[in-house]
Amino acid sequence: MEPKLVLALFLLISATATSEYTRPPTRKTLDFSRPSKSSSHPQQVHISLAGDKHMRVSWVTDDKSAASMVEYGTSPGRYSNIALGESTWYSYLFYSSGKIHHTVIGPLEDNTVYYYRCGGGGPEYKLKTPPAQFPVTFAVAGDLGQTGWTQSTLDHIEQCKYDVHLLPGDLSYADYMQHLWDTFGELVEPLASARPWMVTQGNHERESIPFLKDGFESYNSRWKMPFEESGSSSNLYYSFEVAGAHIIMLGSYTDYYEYSDQYNWLEADLAKVDRNKTPWLLVLFHVPWYNSNEAHQNEGDKMMEAMEPLLYAASVDIVLAGHVHAYERTERVNNGKLDPCGAVHITIGDGGNREGLARKYKNPQPAWSVFREASFGHGELKLANSTHAYWSWHRNDDDEPVRSDQVWITSLVNSECVAEKKHGMRKILMGP
Numbered sequence: 001m002e003p004k005l006v007l008a009l010f011l012l013i014s015a016t017a018t019s020e021y022t023r024p025p026t027r028k029t030l031d032f033s034r035p036s037k038s039s040s041h042p043q044q045v046h047i048s049l050a051g052d053k054h055m056r057v058s059w060v061t062d063d064k065s066a067a068s069m070v071e072y073g074t075s076p077g078r079y080s081n082i083a084l085g086e087s088t089w090y091s092y093l094f095y096s097s098g099k100i101h102h103t104v105i106g107p108l109e110d111n112t113v114y115y116y117r118c119g120g121g122g123p124e125y126k127l128k129t130p131p132a133q134f135p136v137t138f139a140v141a142g143d144l145g146q147t148g149w150t151q152s153t154l155d156h157i158e159q160c161k162y163d164v165h166l167l168p169g170d171l172s173y174a175d176y177m178q179h180l181w182d183t184f185g186e187l188v189e190p191l192a193s194a195r196p197w198m199v200t201q202g203n204h205e206r207e208s209i210p211f212l213k214d215g216f217e218s219y220n221s222r223w224k225m226p227f228e229e230s231g232s233s234s235n236l237y238y239s240f241e242v243a244g245a246h247i248i249m250l251g252s253y254t255d256y257y258e259y260s261d262q263y264n265w266l267e268a269d270l271a272k273v274d275r276n277k278t279p280w281l282l283v284l285f286h287v288p289w290y291n292s293n294e295a296h297q298n299e300g301d302k303m304m305e306a307m308e309p310l311l312y313a314a315s316v317d318i319v320l321a322g323h324v325h326a327y328e329r330t331e332r333v334n335n336g337k338l339d340p341c342g343a344v345h346i347t348i349g350d351g352g353n354r355e356g357l358a359r360k361y362k363n364p365q366p367a368w369s370v371f372r373e374a375s376f377g378h379g380e381l382k383l384a385n386s387t388h389a390y391w392s393w394h395r396n397d398d399d400e401p402v403r404s405d406q407v408w409i410t411s412l413v414n415s416e417c418v419a420e421k422k423h424g425m426r427k428i429l430m431g432p
């Protein structure tokens with residue numbers, strides 16, 4: 001049979017399978033009745049990349065005098081290194097957080113398992129550092145929340161061999177109820193203490209109260225990301241590099257207009273990207289720019305208008321967003337039109353939160369939209385080498401992860417786009 005015919009048949013079968021899929025209902029918020037532990041017991045342990053060969057370990061203790069100390073080494077129970085860090089806490093109306101510890105460890109070997117414990121006692125945790133070279137795999141899931149579907153998504157992510165988790169906003173769905181930040185931290189600890197979780201914020205992290213509370217206080221206190229390490233003045237936008245990828249995390253809810261702090265930082269960060277060292281250029285933020293779901297239509301337009309020219313000039317390969325509780329993947333696109341030098345945009349706000357799915361789509365499907373489906377699930381992005389990446393989206397089909405969308409993506413690194421746009425980028429950076 002002709003290969004094209006086989007492909008056409010495969011696509012037809014896939015499309016039929018998608019349309020016949022019956023989605024199970026939204027699941028309840030999980031119940032977290034925890035056995036009480038000592039006040040110095042580390043809770044909500046999670047790790048994040050913190051500059052070259054370093055990792056930040058974050059955790060919470062009820063005991064305000066507990067030390068922000070991490071002991072670590074490459075053999076279980078034998079800790080040849082000790083690092084001391086910093087701590088913070090916050091109050092929010094009648095809630096007072098525990099002591100939130102952030103301790104940077106390293107330098108660490110690449111692609112190596114480390115054993116560690118927090119505060120000089122308690123249980124031993126195990127992490128693996130990412131590789132220095134390809135291949136590297138990212139797990140991607142946004143809008144997680146803490147329902148039975150969140151658990152299902154996390155279980156599926158745990159089954160995949162990944163190096164770093166990327167989260168394009170909306171973590172706990174605490175929505176002002178601060179104890180839900182604590183239960184979310186406990187829910188994700190088994191995964192987030194073992195692989196770095198790199199997150200950016202969504203609307204559910206904002207939690208501002210006029211005249212009383214600025215936004216993102218809980219998020220910034222608990223999920224400290226490497227903004228200082230990447231020359232940013234705000235935890236709401238930063239970048240990091242891992243195994244041949246430069247990854248930029250932007251804030252959809254902080255100023256993005258031309259010459260705002262975030263805009264200026266983004267422009268400077270893009271100018272520093274060396275595609276020989278990091279052939280892949282990825283960007284994450286919460287509100288999608290290309291979205292054919294009826295939910296949250298046009299919410300990302302203003303940010304897109306301000307920042308898409310910068311991303312285009314820098315030949316960004318892939319943009320990952322959340323917010324819409326469904327999955328959608330585009331062709332390479334720019335300024336609303338198909339463009340071989342634009343980015344592939346993926347909306348993956350279907351981690352499993354309590355608000356349920358966004359099931360209504362606009363018709364006809366725009367030319368740039370390749371695949372769209374309202375189901376819970378997660379994505380996996382494997383950067384195989386400097387030019388080829390394999391993206392797959394795994395639907396939570398009852399409790400089995402079913403690979404429902406998949407595509408090879410070729411990076412723009414060796415394309416004419418990069419060569420042509422170098423001049424344009426310089427023009428943007430240096431003025432006319």
Ligand SMILES: [Fe+2]
Nearest residue numbers: 170202203323
């Ligand atoms: Fe959102």
